[in-house]
């Protein structure tokens with residue numbers, strides 16, 4: 001897609017990756033975009049590059065606007081491969097450009113490239129760069145998404161280039177929030193924001209809250225937020241900021257998600273009465289079999305719902321591997337403000353349900369114990385137990401959810 005003007009003399013020059021479905025293990029059913037921005041001021045300035053596979057695309061977009069050899073400044077807000085691996089190709093065309101980057105960013109960049117001939121200038125929060133009519137202001141945002149991350153604010157345009165923050169993995173021809181909502185829907189946009197936050201930013205809720213408070217206190221006026229993935233927030237940038245604050249403060253839907261796997265279907269059969277019990281208490285419920293779904297989808301649905309019931313058969317005294325993998329991934333994401341329980345079928349000694357509880361207790365989320373277990377295939381009596389367990393869990397989730405309303 002050709003360059004798109006987003007502000008006077010500022011252009012999106014990025015690339016749309018319609019085909020990617022595996023983004024470092026995170027399944028992206030809608031693809032993604034790598035956004036970067038070119039400012040045509042007295043000093044031509046590029047904010048971020050793209051994933052190396054798409055260097056030609058961004059270079060063609062830049063060439064349609066200006067000779068790339070005229071690029072004087074390149075800002076690298078984050079060194080992760082999807083944004084910074086294209087820097088080598090850009091430096092080839094603009095070898096005298098100066099690179100503006102955080103100290104951590106510089107150290108990381110040196111692991112990927114021979115930077116000995118590059119003019120690298122380390123910046124920190126509060127540093128500014130005048131490029132002619134426009135002034136850039138740098139703001140470090142450690143861990144949103146990596147320790148090196150920062151954002152760049154263009155003062156005269158009230159534009160915040162927010163890097164991974166406020167992004168979404170969604171390939172579309174729409175470049176702006178209002179365009180996307182017209183072509184698709186606000187609900188689809190919100191779902192992709194929650195998916196991205198769940199899989200990328202869930203551990204950093206407190207940092208996100210503090211950083212937003214710092215920006216609001218500093219009095220920076222923002223009328224557009226341009227992330228490095230997905231659409232640009234021009235119609236209503238406060239919407240995405242408020243969504244982030246809500247998520248960081250524990251917002252979830254009143255829903256229970258049952259996430260399980262099974263070998264011979266007994267654990268799977270248990271999901272039916274559990275689901276019915278939850279439903280009969282008036283709580284929405286969703287059932288996700290791990291072997292049939294990407295783990296990143298399960299995590300998105302976990303994050304959207306207030307409650308989660310995790311099921312596993314016992315295999316060699318412990319968890320079924322996909323359930324272990326889900327719990328391992330979830331543990332790293334440090335979930336908060338959620339309630340969970342466990343269930344499963346076993347043949348003799350059992351072990352899976354105990355192991356699920358051990359893992360979820362370590363996460364520090366609320367647990368409802370002891371869950372429900374059956375031997376081999378659930379009997380009629382077992383199904384009743386499962387149903388009652390579903391009802392009990394739904395009621396506990398309702399009471400817990402009320403604390404957040």
Ligand SMILES: Cc1cc2nc3c(=O)[nH]c(=O)nc-3n(C[C@H](O)[C@H](O)[C@H](O)COP(=O)(O)O)c2cc1C
Pocket residue numbers: 261262263264265266267268312313314315316317318345346347348349350351375376377
């Ligand atoms: C390879 C294998 C290993 C198993 N290991 C154990 C075990 O260590 N302890 C146990 O209680 N049951 C064990 N079982 C029995 C299963 O937990 C039991 O068949 C259960 O009903 C399977 O639930 P599912 O139908 O949801 O897969 C094992 C079954 C298989 C196939």
Ligand SMILES: [Fe+2]
Pocket residue numbers: 078080145146164
């Ligand atoms: Fe990143």
Ligand SMILES: [Fe+2]
Pocket residue numbers: 080082083164228229
């Ligand atoms: Fe990224």
